Amino acid sequence: xxxxxxxxxxxxxxxxxxxxxxxxxxxxxxxxxxxxxxxxxxxxxxxxxxxxxxxxxxxxxxxxxxxxxxxxxxxxxxxxxxxxxxxxxxxxxxxxxxxxxxxxxxxxxxxxxxxxxxxxxxxxxxxxxxxxxxxxxxxxxxxxxxxxxxxxxxxxxxxxxxxxxxxxxxxxxxxxxxxxxxxxxxxxxxxxxxxxxxxxxxxxxxxxxxxxxxxxxxxxxxxxxxxxxxxxxxxxxxxxxxxxxxxxxxxxxxxxxxxxxxxxx
Ligand SMILES: C[S@@+](CC[C@H](N)C(=O)[O-])C[C@H]1O[C@@H](n2cnc3c(N)ncnc32)[C@H](O)[C@@H]1O
Numbered sequence: 001x002x003x004x005x006x007x008x009x010x011x012x013x014x015x016x017x018x019x020x021x022x023x024x025x026x027x028x029x030x031x032x033x034x035x036x037x038x039x040x041x042x043x044x045x046x047x048x049x050x051x052x053x054x055x056x057x058x059x060x061x062x063x064x065x066x067x068x069x070x071x072x073x074x075x076x077x078x079x080x081x082x083x084x085x086x087x088x089x090x091x092x093x094x095x096x097x098x099x100x101x102x103x104x105x106x107x108x109x110x111x112x113x114x115x116x117x118x119x120x121x122x123x124x125x126x127x128x129x130x131x132x133x134x135x136x137x138x139x140x141x142x143x144x145x146x147x148x149x150x151x152x153x154x155x156x157x158x159x160x161x162x163x164x165x166x167x168x169x170x171x172x173x174x175x176x177x178x179x180x181x182x183x184x185x186x187x188x189x190x191x192x193x194x195x196x197x198x199x200x201x202x203x204x205x206x207x208x209x210x211x212x213x214x215x216x217x218x219x220x221x222x223x224x225x226x227x228x229x230x231x232x233x234x235x236x237x238x239x240x241x242x243x244x245x246x247x248x249x250x251x252x253x254x255x256x257x258x259x260x261x262x263x264x265x
Contacts, residue, residue, distance in 0.1 A: 006104040011209045013159055014103040018078040020048035025078045025105055033208045040200040041193070046253030051186050054238035054259045055154045056082045058184040061231070061242060061261065062150045063091040068182060070149045072139055072173070074100040074129050075156025079112040084152065085122045093119035098139040102128045129156060130164055132172040148264075150182040155257070157224065158188040159211040170224050174264060181264045182231075185224055186238050188215040192256040221258040228262030235260040 006012075011033035015026040019034050038044050062068040069092055073084045076099040088095035099113050099122065110124040123142045127135050136145075143149055151173050160166040174183060190198055198215050205213040222235050233241065238259035 007210075012103060012105075013209065013211055013213075014078050014101065014106050016209070017048055017155070018080070018105075020045050021052060021080050023078055023080055025109065029208075033204070036208065037201060037204055040204060041197050041256070043253040043256065047255040047257055050237075050239040050253070050255040051155050051257055051259075052080070052082065054186055054241055054257075055084070055152070055184075056087050057242050057244060058152065058154070058259075058261050059084050059087040059150075060091065062182055062184070063088040063095060066150075066182060066231075066263070068148055068150045069095050070143045070147060071095065071097040071152060072100070072135075072143065072149055072177075073097060073152045073154075074135065074173075075153060075159075076101040076106060076113065076124075077155075078103075078106050079109050083113060085113065085116060085120070089117040089120050093117040095120045096142055097122045098125060098142050099123070100125045100127050100129070100135055100139075102126065129153075129160065130169060132169055132176075136173070136176045145176055146178065148180040148182070149177040150184060151177065152184045153224075154184060154186045155188075157185060158213045158215060161212065161214050167223060167226075171226070174227060177264065179264050182261060183225060183228055183264070184259075184261045185221065186257045186259040187221045187224075188213055189221065189237075189256055189258040190215045190217045192237060192254065192258070197256075215256075216258075218258055221260065225260060225262040228264050231261040231263060 008027040011029045015030040019026040085097035116122040125138045238257045241259045
C-alpha cells in the first residue's frame with residue numbers, strides 16, 4: 001500500500017478520536033469500534049473531551065506560565081478546535097509549533113495546521129513517533145533546539161507497545177532538547193479502570209484497531225518523566241490536572257487517562 005492510500009475497513013485511533021470529538025473525518029469501521037468500546041467503557045466520550053481539555057490547559061500553562069515558545073506536538077490527531085498552535089499563539093503569537101502524526105487522514109488535513117499567526121510558524125511532519133531521528137532532523141528546520149521546547153505526547157504513548165520501548169523513544173526526544181524544556185503526556189491508565197474493563201479495551205483494540213493499546217500504571221507513566229521535575233499536581237487523571245473553571249469537560253465521568261507535565265532539569 002502506498003503512503004497516500006489507507007485501509008478504511010480497519011479502525012484507526014485518529015479517526016476514532018475524531019468521531020468521539022464530533023468530527024466528520026471517520027469511517028464505518030471507526031464508528032463501529034467506538035460503539036463497541038462504549039459498551040465496554042461508557043465514559044469513553046467523556047475521556048476524549050477531558051483529554052482534549054487537558055491538552056488545551058497544558059499548552060496554555062506552557063505558553064503563559066512556563067515561557068515556552070516552541071512546541072513539538074507528536075500524535076497531533078485530525079485538526080479540530082483548539083489545536084496546539086492556536087492555543088499557544090493566542091497567548092504568544094510568535095510561538096512555533098511542529099506537528100507530527102503518521103495517519104494519512106491527518107496528513108490530508110494538515111494544511112489546517114499550517115495556518116499560523118504571521119508572527120509565529122508551524123510545520124507538519126508525516127512520521128512515526130518511533131522514528132525519532134527523522135522527527136528531530138526535520139523539526140530542527142523550524143525549531144531551535146538550543147532553546148527550550150515543549151514535547152507534547154498527548155494520548156499517543158499507549159499506542160506504543162513495550163516491545164517498541166516507549167521509554168527509550170521519550171528519552172531520545174528529551175535528550176535532544178535543553179534544560180528548561182517540558183514534556184507533556186496523557187496516557188490510558190491502569191489503576192483507573194477496573195481490570196475487566198481494561199482487559200476488554202486492550203483486547204478490543206487488538207482485534208478491531210490498527211494499533212493495540214497498552215494501558216500503563218501511574219508509576220509506569222511517571223517513569224516517562226525521568227530527568228524532569230513534575231509540575232504540580234504531578235501525575236493525576238487528566239480532568240484533575242490544573243482544572244480551570246469553565247474549561248474542563250462537562251458532566252460527570254472518569255477519563256481513565258493519566259496526565260502530567262514535567263520540566264527538564
Ligand atoms: C487520540 S489521537 C490524539 C490527538 C491529540 N494529541 C489530542 O490529544 O487531542 C492520537 C494520535 O496519535 C497518532 N499516532 C498513534 N501512533 C503514532 C505513531 N507511532 N506515530 C505517529 N503518530 C501516531 C494517531 O494517528 C492519532 O492521530
